[in-house]
Amino acid sequence: MVTEKDFVFTTTTHAVEKGNFQCSAPSNIALVKYWGKKDKQIPANPSISFTLNHCKTITKLSFTKKNSSITIGSTKEKFSFELLFEGKPKEDFKPKIQKFFERIEAYCPYLTDYHFIIATENTFPHSSGIASSASGMAALAMNIMSLEKALNPAMTEDFFFQKASFLARLGSGSACRSVKGNVVVWGKHAEIKASSDLFGVEFPSELHDNFKNYQDTILLVDKGEKQVSSTVGHDLMHHHPFAEQRFAQAHRNLSAIKNVLENGDLAEFIKIVESEALTLHAMMMTSLPYFILMKPNTLEIINKIWNYRNETNIPVCFTLDAGANVHILYPENVRDIVLQFIKDELVGYCQNGNYICDAVGNGGQLIIDN
Known part of the structure; x- marks a missing residue:
């Protein structure tokens, strides 16, 4: 059984000084809803959702290795990042990203080594009433996992998506259902193979x-x-x-x-x-x-x-x-x-x-x- 400890990053095999990745992730609509959660974004009940196709967030993550003798920005902070929404600084989004980084630091300790520029946009209007937290956090989590894979290229594809879903959940619960699959189950359920409270899994049966x-x-x-x-x-x-x-x-x-x-x-x-x-x-x-x-x-x-x-x-x-x-x-x-x-x-x-x-x-x- 997969536990939280399995997602703690321990091995850097390649040095990565700078680069950028760009990922997209869609919103999703739950068919069986989750409402109520425990500590650490654990769902009180399992849920299942359709992954959408067009309503998505596209996020570019640019990163540069920090120089320990140089301060990036005006203060020395544990996490160093800038946030752009549709090309413009978006200060009111930053506390949520800060909280997300704090939650996932134990699993992604390399985050403190880099300065990030996070540039994000939605394919649907921001004021459209469609929640973008699921798609936004899923896209960011996939970018972070792309950096982790660069640090450890031996990572398997299955682990990449599983940990991306795990991280996305810590940003927004339902985001874990936006990483991979057309129908996704999140939450432990006796009849769903490999289902977990920690991440979403693809529907295990053939879809009619x-x-x-x-x-x-x-x-x-x-x-x-x-x-x-x-x-x-x-x-x-x-x-x-x-x-x-x-x-x-x-x-x-x-x-x-x-x-x-x-x-x-x-x-x-x-x-x-x-x-x-x-x-x-x-x-x-x-x-x-x-x-x-x-x-x-x-x-x-x-x-x-x-x-x-x-x-x-x-x-x-x-x-x-x-x-x-x-x-x-x-x-x-x-x-x-x-x-x-x-x-x-x-x-x-x-x-x-x-x-x-x-x-x-x-x-x-x-x-x-x-």
Whole structure:
């Protein structure tokens, strides 16, 4: 069994003075949700997600070996880095990167040897209401692992992705599901081979043809900042009256959706995915303090989807993240007709008529290795 100790870097076989890498990593949408976590970003229950294809973060990591006699910047700091977002300095992002480096230093001690320039951008608008923490932390983790592989070229590909997922989790829990694979499981589950609380693993079974290139159209109902951060929401599960029942339900639903993804049962898929979305928000509404992240237009869209599915028998369904936006999921073979439904019936409920068309992708990519 893989433990945290297995990810502690101990061997430098090659000297690396400077260079740069560029990696991309996508966002993901959970089908069975995780809500609630323990210390060190450990999930209270397992989850499974579709990796997206187009909604991604592209991050370039440039690095130069520090000279111990030279101070980089105005103060001598343990971690030395600059952060650029879409080509401009982004000071309000820096505390999160600082905290991430502090969390992973024990596993990547070489981070203190370099000055970094982190240049990042999203393929989707930053204010679009799509959470970029998963894609952003996954892309950064893959860049860091590219540096580690340069320091120790004997590293295997499997270890590279496993540790990248492990590191990404320490930046943002769900980021571990954005590193590799089209369907990813995070969290220990009895029926998922090699599943772990420490990192995400690719779905171990053959995915049924019904779910290949599955579509996700994201309706941007509210592009504003969330009223309650995900971190606060997760913490409220510690004393939640329904927490244990919810964690048990997630295990059952993961077992059920595993079978569905293997056998292609779209009706059962819809039932599980929509129930999970509503349960996630039910946990928010029944915590203390309680909060509601759905908006009136979120409910209007859900009702429109239900009516449309009842009238046409087209297997379209919704899921939600911890926010107001609606992810509409459907097979590729009904793409044209569902997109017409979205344009005719749902766009009016989106902020400024905005929506994003995406589909299931395969995870992160190394773009530049220099």
